[in-house]
Amino acid sequence: MAAQARQHSVVMVSDFFYPNFGGVENHIYQLSQCLVNQGHKVVVVTHAYGDCLGVRYLTNGLKVYYLPRLPFYQQSSFPSLLGWARLLRVICLRERATLLHGHQAFSTLALEACIHASSLGLKVVFTDHSLFGFADAGSILLNKVLKAVLGADVHGVICVSHTSKENTVLRACLPPAAVAVIPNAVDTSQFTPDLSPGAVAWPRDTAVEPVVLVVLCRLVYRKGIDLLSLVLPAVCERHPHVRVLVGGDGPKRQLLKKVIADHGLQSRVSLEGAVPHERARDFMVRGHVFVNASLTEAFCMALVEAAASGLVVVSTAVGGVPEVLPPDMIVLTEPSAEGLLEGIERAIQRVPHQCPQVQHRRVRHMYDWNDVARRTAVVYDSVAASRRNDGLPARLARYLAAGNCVGALFGLVALMSVLLLRLAEWWQPDSAIDRAPAPDWSVPHRQAKLDSGVAVVADINGAASVVQQSEGQPASGCGDL
Template identity: 85%
Template structure:
């Protein structure tokens, strides 16, 4: 498994790689994860059930994606593959430079290569044009491509000019036993007079709809006097939420709780009654499945692969706008 995104960083890709590795190990396969160092987390570490992780000395330069070198770490990857007797390399995420470079280098070593794309990207802006050209070149020589939703498959097929029959859809999954409802938290019998807690748990970045959330919170709280909001997660958009809370005097009703480790995600979610996802783009949002398993009412913007995630009776879909979210919530 190769990606720039892995623990201790928090997110859907990181959790996906970890859970997939654990499942493969339980089936008798040997799995090794290769990522870049995170602060003091460098060298070789062992996680649950002996999952071996190589934290390599790579320099992250944008949202934990490492600086591209192409052949700069080819020798190191070769040493790891020979030492671990690797037969297959699985890269994750289209904007992970480590995954893209490893896919190229692994083919030169004669390994089979599988690539999983976890996100949706555009076609017109300069960054997307460059990334799509790179993705087309890299995926032209891999054995299989996996996407996490049918919307994601369509997006990847068009961006990388792939044959649709070479791309497989395997939706993300959640171990529901780790996200059981809290029997002590009951839905208010009268939401107008009893407190209702709304939970948000995501990276505080633009594509997760934090700007949209900042627009929605003041009118939503004004409409529902008994509503309280818990926001979990961290990122560059935290300052925007802090300003919204300060400007509208919402400090006693909106709690910015900071980063939440995945092992504590269930405990954070069950503190509330409603889970809100305001993403502007999503290939597949695992937090929606986790929140539904934990017994929360799920409200989300209808973007990307989100309509495929849960059946209609378990999710309220809204237009990705302030007005749409206000109607949905």
């Protein structure tokens, strides 16, 4: 008889979660949902977003703790080091946590949680979603922090691409065998070609029929908006039937507006503003070619979403992008104006031969969140079976291996974390903390509530209310979520 699969009780921690939208937020939500479906217990811990504070239950009974933490830069919360150690202890005991999973290198909440979880004796897994450099002051500081925290407190590391793995191994000085590669995925049921009667027509002759280019990203330097601003006038000049839709918002929006005005492209290039994730597919299928001009990417989920929606995809060949799609499904270019322009022209030539339905079926078989969850559970099993010495002296020695100064600093933080948690245990013993029962979502009337799009919302004092789920979105009490 096959051995029964190990069931884990996981606390996901990151500053980045719904109602904020982005790749990390979507990854945590989708992974958590699939882990729950596979029999694991998952709760999410993040900082408060506006009036979204306290405890919320999302679709499928996913429990989220929105903590009163102050975000100070791009939704990353202000460092408190020891400020929420006691609260994390209560959450982990209440939820019977066996493992903590932190996400994103510049999430201070996740990095602090890794330190405190190790002090609590929990196994720790960390997923890095981004690429960072080695030369500027910010990257040097963050790399030192990662070297200390990942080396001393984390039992398993996951990266979303092989390029991301190489980057993390170098930054944190980790042995390559300790880092697993598990790519992101896409819910292909939400990203399908538009087969409605009013769908955009696919041209047979791109020289005389209109072709629509689609750009959907945050309008920031890292996403290559400066590069895009150099290419758009040349594309419009060479191809008089091309139109461009730009979705997203950010500080580089003014640059695009200036380029459009300077070259008289108001009738050819449209700035659509921010596009909510639930409308991303509807926005993409208004065009034929998806353009990604990023200067750095660990794994670009938008490329997979666009391919699943049937678009021809063109992207700069940076970071982990070459690993995302096979060569016949993506046009890769050099991260330069000349390279991107040449790539867009090659993509336009592919448009008459594109079959959106066939491409969607191929992507559907390539990417599946259930497979990502199964592979992540294998990492959990490996970590749970590990027998590393996590006593305080051993942790302090591992901190010192990261460097004398940073090792002494983080060693002091770890020492204070252990002392604070011991004091908290004396003040509030484990037996005094109520344990949350594992929700039984197989009960018919509760399952019916979820199927009809209803979720229970509890505030910090335990008062409950019922809210309606908007179509295609997780049920929640958080505004538009």
